[in-house]
Amino acid sequence: MTIDWSWIGDHTDDLTTLTVSHLQAALSAVFFGLLISLPLAVVAHRIRPLRGVLLGLSNVLFTIPSIAVFVLLLPVSGLTRTTTVVGLTIYTLVVLLRNTVEGLDSVPAKTKEAAKAMGTRPLRALLTVELPLALPVIMAGVRIATVMSISLVSVATYIGDGGLGQLFTDGFQRNFPTPVIAGVVLTLLLALVADALLVAVQYVLTPWTRRRA
């Protein structure tokens, strides 16, 4: 199992294209996941009976194997990028929903009462008090969802997409380890960099969590 460095040198363009496409699929999934789970989480947080239903439903969705999700979407959206993104979005939901609800739960009741007493309207309190205070827990979910999506994109190689995952199929069919190694390393790097960036974003967004020296 030796790495053929000249192959990597000859294919830097392909590797870049695949990496970009890979990242695009993963980030779209997290974006749509947030778009869906934020309102759902607010509903689950405010209306107790719906909480168990929504969280339970997302848990069941999570147990469905990723390859099965992609395949089950085939009759709807076919062998397209849409299938990849929808499949991945479903996976991000469980993490994002659970963490956002927990984040909202973690906001101290006194803070919410103070906002109310100051005459802050419910929507404004949600946007300017509750969500910011829930941000650390929400961001923890976003980090997990991002890393997970980046790793899962490659499963979509079975339905003809999959970004860097295509390198796995390629290497497998030609009995040639170099693209496979390149794909694994690039996926890990992407996950690492994305995670570090999210930590930085969270640091910037939540100045009040930093202790003054």
Add this chain to the structure above:
Amino acid sequence: MYELFKDLGDWLVSGEQWTGPDGIGHRLAEHLQYSLLATLVAAAIALPVGLLIGHTGRGAFLAINLASFGRALPTVGLVVLVFLASGLSMWPVYVALVALAVPSIVTNTYAGMTAVDPEVKDAARGQGMRWHQVLFQVELPLALPLIMTGLRLALIQVVATATIAAYVSFGGLGRYVFDGLAQRDLVQVLGGAVLVALVAVVLDLGLSDLQRVLFRHRPA
């Protein structure tokens, strides 16, 4: 669309589909065999590691980062890589599945151990218990619910991912998915996918019920 679901229903319930070496019965047995063996091996590796990290408090950094590394590792890539290194054997399947299961078990075991009240541990030590007695008679029983959750999560992930065995020419329920994809037989692909999903969901619900019964006398 309706036709498709009707065909899918027929595929799932027809008698000949369930018998023989390519029947659902046999494929299901293979799938469970891969999953259970991989989870057992992973538990044998991960439980001692998690218990040790939790008991000594050393290597917590490792436990936490192992989880995120495990999430980032693309299973498909790992399977192909081990396949290319080892040739046609069961190694790629088991290596990939064990690698998938180990992080969940380690982190949950560690989380369970750190959740044990330090005062309880102090009291145990104060009574003159040796370290192994504290570990096995105090910490382990208290951490058990979370450890079980880790094992359950790992098993579900492994069941879902064991589909991949068929990619490197072995059996299991993934056979239908990959054969169907190759033969452009959507009904077969969907049938395989539905079966894997069902097994995962049923196992998850069954095991969480079992957990609830086992630990019902305890506060969650």
